Amino acid sequence: QGKYRYLPSHNGSDLPTFYGVVVSCDLADRYPEIVIAYLNALKAAQYWHSHNSKSLDLISNWTQIDLSIVAQFLGNSDHSQKDNRFMNELVIRSDWIREYITQFGSIPGNERLAEINLNQWVQPEFLQKLER
Secondary structure, three states: OOOOOOOOOOOHHHOOOOOOOOOOHHHHHHOHHHHHHHHHHHHHHHHHHHHOOOHHHHHHHHHOOOHHHHHHHHOOOOOOOOOOOOOOOOOOOHHHHHHHHHHHHOOOOOHHHHHOOHHHHOOOHHHHOOOO
């Protein structure tokens, strides 16, 4: 939608990386089966990635993104490898979300992030409905 803000005086490398699925209330209420289907597909893709030794090469080839960049973001899904930005899990970590909000909220113009009610914003019921 063309809405972004450039932060020239802030080094974003010290901010926590936050990945998650964000869905509008309208979509979640009207089509919960789509949200659940997406999460199941994400879970299957994560499983494939963590159990396929060629996944990084394949993803690089399919997306035409340099292997070093793919490896930087996806790595081998080993949680002990600090350079990875992607963690292969479907767990809601409210502590991480709070830390993200705290750190990102310290940037001028983001002060209202502290007002987020995590009890309304995070909805674990979708994860609870995933295929086992």
